Amino acid sequence: MASFASSLRHIKCHRQLTKGSWQPQLALRSRPVSKVDIRQLSTTEITSPPTDPVSQISIPFQNVNHARQVPKSPSYFSREPRFNDLHLKLFNLLSKYHDLPTLKPADAPQIPWLKLELVRHQLGEDIKASQFSQVMRIARRLNLIEPSVRPPAIDIALRFLSRSVDSVTTFRKVKLVDKHGRAVGVGKRKSSTARAFVVEGTGEVFINGKPLNEAFGRIHDRESAIWALTSTQRMDKYNVWAIVRGGGTTGQAEAMTMAVADGLVAHEPALKTALRAAGCITRDPRTVERKKHGQLKARKGPAWVKR
Amino acid sequence: MASAHSLRSFMRPTVSTTPRSLARAFTTTPLQSAAQGKSSLPPQKQVQVSKKHKKPLVRAKAPNPGERKAFRKRIQLSNNSALEVQGTEDLQPDTMLKSEHAGKMFSIPNDMQDKLRTLEAFKTTQSWNLFRKPHILVRQDLVDLMNKLEAAKGNQEALRLVLTGTKLSGKSHALLQAMLYGMMNNWVVINIPEAQDLTNGNTEYTPVPETSDPYEFIQPVYCYKLLTSIYDANKSVLEGLKLQKDWSATTQQKGAGSLADLIQSAREPDWAWPTFMALWQELQLPGRPPVLFALDGLSHINKKSDYRDPEFNPVHAHDLVLVRTFVDALSGKTKLPNGGAVIAATSGNNRQLQPSQELVLSQLEAGQKGDEVPKPDPYEKGYDERVYDALKNSTVMRLEALSKADARVLMEYWGASGMLRRKIDQHTVWSDWALSGHGIVGELERTSLLTIKM
Incomplete structure (x- = not known):
C-alpha cells in the first residue's frame, strides 16, 4: 500500500499536472492536454497543437518572449501597486494637460473627496498618508482645470477619488427654523454639551434658566457664550435660551459658542463664513488624554527606583 | 569582590607616582636663581572670602499700625486723571422727586459729599475713584422711593422699608441716595454703615444695669462713634433744635441747649448710650424734623451675635440695645410721629444664611404682589420669632436691573x-x-x- 502511495506522490501536486510543458510531445505521450489547462505564459497566443505528427516536433521557446510570468502592470512588485498605478495615471494626466487654463481654487467644482481610510479600504492596500496627500495634491490641481476644456479622461480619473453624490446630500443636514420661530443649535466642547434655542428677539440670554451673570462668574466665559452673536453684530436681534450640561465652566461656555452659532446659521445661512472665521463652527477636538497602563497619568511615568 | 572605591583607585592615583627627587632633577633653572626666587616663608593660605557673608537686608518700611486698614477703607471721591463731564447738573433737593429726571446723571453737591462721607455712605467697592466728581444715575424706581419718603414726611408716619435685590443690584447705592435726599431736605440722618460691626464681637460691650434673662448690652464705643457721625452730618439741623426736656439726670448736658449741644456733652464713650437715648427721644417730640434711620447688612442683626452673656450663652442681636432701637423702629414699635423713614438694606455678598429672614421677606414680597404666600419649610427648625416680629410690618422693595x-x-x-x-x-x-x-x-x-x- 505504501509503495502504491509513493508511486502516486508525484501526482499530488496539481500544478505538475496542469502545468504547460515545454516539451509538448512528452505531454502528449502521457495524456492529451486540453486547451483550458494550458497556462498562458505570455501575452501571445499559443498556437493549437498541429495535427500533423511531423510538425509535432517543434523547436522549444518558439513565440515565448518571457521565461516567467510577467504582470500586466510594472507596479506589480511595489508595495501598493494599484495605488501606484493611480498615482502614475494622475501624474501623466497632469503632465499632459498642465497647460490648460485653470480656475481659482474657490471657483473649482466641489468634489467630495474620498478620505484616506476609505481609499485604503477600497484598494485593500496600506497606503501611507504622506503619499496619499501627494496624490490628492495632483488630483486637486487637475480639478482646477477649466471644466469646459477639461478632457473626459480627467473626470474619469478623478471620479475614482470621489464619493458618490448621494452620500454627500444625505450627510449634510440643513437646519431649519420651526413653526414657532426657534432654531435649535447643538454644540460641544471638552465634556460639555449645549443646546441653544435661538429666536428672534431683543438680546436676552438665559442659560439653564439663569441670566448670564449667574450662569458664568468669569466675564471671559460670558463673552464666550455669546461670542457668535457679538462677532456677527446680531446681539440686538436674537434671544437665546440654552440648556448646558456636563463639564466645567469653560467647557460649558465654549459649547454655548458652538450651539448659538449653529442656531444662528439656521436663521441666516449667509453668516456661516463669518462664524467660521470667528471660530464658532469648528468643534475643538482637544479633550483629556486617556491614562495609560503602567503610567501614573497620560504621560507621567512612575519614578525611577533602584530595585 | 573589590568595592567601587578600590577599583577607582587603580584608575586615577591620588598620590603622584613620580618620585620627588626625580621631579626635582629635571628643572632647568639654575640652583642659585631658583633659591633667590623662592620665598623662604611658608606659602600663605589664600584668604577665602566667605560667600555666606552678605550685605544686611534692607527691608522697606513696614506700614504703621492701622495704616493698612486705613488704606483698605479709604474712600476716594475724585480723580484728576478722569475727564470732567460737561452738561450735568448738581442735585437739588427736589431733583430726585421728578419723573422727568429719571434716566439722567446728576452730580452730588460738594457739601453733601462731606456729609455722606462722615456717615460712611460711600463704600470701598463702589468705583467712585475713577471719576472727576461723584455722579449718580436717577433711576425710575428710586424716584418712586423718594416720593414715598416725601409722602412719609407729609403723613407724619414712618416709612419702614427693606431693600433687597440680587448681588450688585445697587442696594447700598439706593441707601446712599435716600440719605442724600434726606440731608438735602433737612432731615436728621442716622446711618449704621455695616451692621456686622455691631454683632461680630469686635466692639466693646457692657450689660445694661439691672437686666437679666435676657441680659441687654450697651456698645459704648460704637455708640460714641455713631454720635460723632450724627453730629458731623447733621450739625446745621441739630443746632437749630432746642432741647425740650431736661436731661441733666441721665446725661452730662446740664440746662438748656440745642440737640447739637446734647451730643457734644457726651465726651466719653461711657456717656454715649444715655446721650443717644436722649437724642432719640428728643427727635420724637412734636415739632422735630423727620428722621431717616438707615442700616446696611440686615442679615447680621437678625441672628445670634458673637457676644456672650455672663452665663456664656450667645446673645441675640436684638438684645443689643442699639440694634434694639433700630429693630423697634423698623417693626413699628417706635412710632416716628414727625414722619421719616427706617430703611434696612440686605447685602448680596456679605450675607449670612438666614432662613427666618428669607422666609419673612419672601412672604412680604408675595403678599405685596398678591401671589401665594410661601409657607415655612417643615424640616427647618431654626425659625426665629423675633426676626418675624421685627420685619412683619415693613415693606419690601426689590431693586430691579437697569433698562x-x-x-x-x-x-x-x-x-x-x-x-x-x-x-x-x-x-x-x-x-x-x-x-x-x-x-x-x-x-x-x-x-x-x-x-x-x-
Whole structure:
C-alpha cells in the first residue's frame, strides 16, 4: 500500500499536472492536454497543437518572449501597486494637460473627496498618508482645470477619488427654523454639551434658566457664550435660551459658542463664513488624554527606583 | 569582590607616582636663581572670602499700625486723571422727586459729599475713584422711593422699608441716595454703615444695669462713634433744635441747649448710650424734623451675635440695645410721629444664611404682589420669632436691573469721563447689557468699566 502511495506522490501536486510543458510531445505521450489547462505564459497566443505528427516536433521557446510570468502592470512588485498605478495615471494626466487654463481654487467644482481610510479600504492596500496627500495634491490641481476644456479622461480619473453624490446630500443636514420661530443649535466642547434655542428677539440670554451673570462668574466665559452673536453684530436681534450640561465652566461656555452659532446659521445661512472665521463652527477636538497602563497619568511615568 | 572605591583607585592615583627627587632633577633653572626666587616663608593660605557673608537686608518700611486698614477703607471721591463731564447738573433737593429726571446723571453737591462721607455712605467697592466728581444715575424706581419718603414726611408716619435685590443690584447705592435726599431736605440722618460691626464681637460691650434673662448690652464705643457721625452730618439741623426736656439726670448736658449741644456733652464713650437715648427721644417730640434711620447688612442683626452673656450663652442681636432701637423702629414699635423713614438694606455678598429672614421677606414680597404666600419649610427648625416680629410690618422693595436706556446713559457717562474708550452704540450697549445679566448695574460696571477690552 505504501509503495502504491509513493508511486502516486508525484501526482499530488496539481500544478505538475496542469502545468504547460515545454516539451509538448512528452505531454502528449502521457495524456492529451486540453486547451483550458494550458497556462498562458505570455501575452501571445499559443498556437493549437498541429495535427500533423511531423510538425509535432517543434523547436522549444518558439513565440515565448518571457521565461516567467510577467504582470500586466510594472507596479506589480511595489508595495501598493494599484495605488501606484493611480498615482502614475494622475501624474501623466497632469503632465499632459498642465497647460490648460485653470480656475481659482474657490471657483473649482466641489468634489467630495474620498478620505484616506476609505481609499485604503477600497484598494485593500496600506497606503501611507504622506503619499496619499501627494496624490490628492495632483488630483486637486487637475480639478482646477477649466471644466469646459477639461478632457473626459480627467473626470474619469478623478471620479475614482470621489464619493458618490448621494452620500454627500444625505450627510449634510440643513437646519431649519420651526413653526414657532426657534432654531435649535447643538454644540460641544471638552465634556460639555449645549443646546441653544435661538429666536428672534431683543438680546436676552438665559442659560439653564439663569441670566448670564449667574450662569458664568468669569466675564471671559460670558463673552464666550455669546461670542457668535457679538462677532456677527446680531446681539440686538436674537434671544437665546440654552440648556448646558456636563463639564466645567469653560467647557460649558465654549459649547454655548458652538450651539448659538449653529442656531444662528439656521436663521441666516449667509453668516456661516463669518462664524467660521470667528471660530464658532469648528468643534475643538482637544479633550483629556486617556491614562495609560503602567503610567501614573497620560504621560507621567512612575519614578525611577533602584530595585 | 573589590568595592567601587578600590577599583577607582587603580584608575586615577591620588598620590603622584613620580618620585620627588626625580621631579626635582629635571628643572632647568639654575640652583642659585631658583633659591633667590623662592620665598623662604611658608606659602600663605589664600584668604577665602566667605560667600555666606552678605550685605544686611534692607527691608522697606513696614506700614504703621492701622495704616493698612486705613488704606483698605479709604474712600476716594475724585480723580484728576478722569475727564470732567460737561452738561450735568448738581442735585437739588427736589431733583430726585421728578419723573422727568429719571434716566439722567446728576452730580452730588460738594457739601453733601462731606456729609455722606462722615456717615460712611460711600463704600470701598463702589468705583467712585475713577471719576472727576461723584455722579449718580436717577433711576425710575428710586424716584418712586423718594416720593414715598416725601409722602412719609407729609403723613407724619414712618416709612419702614427693606431693600433687597440680587448681588450688585445697587442696594447700598439706593441707601446712599435716600440719605442724600434726606440731608438735602433737612432731615436728621442716622446711618449704621455695616451692621456686622455691631454683632461680630469686635466692639466693646457692657450689660445694661439691672437686666437679666435676657441680659441687654450697651456698645459704648460704637455708640460714641455713631454720635460723632450724627453730629458731623447733621450739625446745621441739630443746632437749630432746642432741647425740650431736661436731661441733666441721665446725661452730662446740664440746662438748656440745642440737640447739637446734647451730643457734644457726651465726651466719653461711657456717656454715649444715655446721650443717644436722649437724642432719640428728643427727635420724637412734636415739632422735630423727620428722621431717616438707615442700616446696611440686615442679615447680621437678625441672628445670634458673637457676644456672650455672663452665663456664656450667645446673645441675640436684638438684645443689643442699639440694634434694639433700630429693630423697634423698623417693626413699628417706635412710632416716628414727625414722619421719616427706617430703611434696612440686605447685602448680596456679605450675607449670612438666614432662613427666618428669607422666609419673612419672601412672604412680604408675595403678599405685596398678591401671589401665594410661601409657607415655612417643615424640616427647618431654626425659625426665629423675633426676626418675624421685627420685619412683619415693613415693606419690601426689590431693586430691579437697569433698562437698556438707563444702561446707555451710564455708559455714555463713563465714555465722557474717558473711562470707556470703545464706541458706544446700540450694539455695544445691548451686548454689555446682556453680559451683565440683563442690566445688573454692578455687573455692567464689571463688564464694561473695569474690564479692559482691546
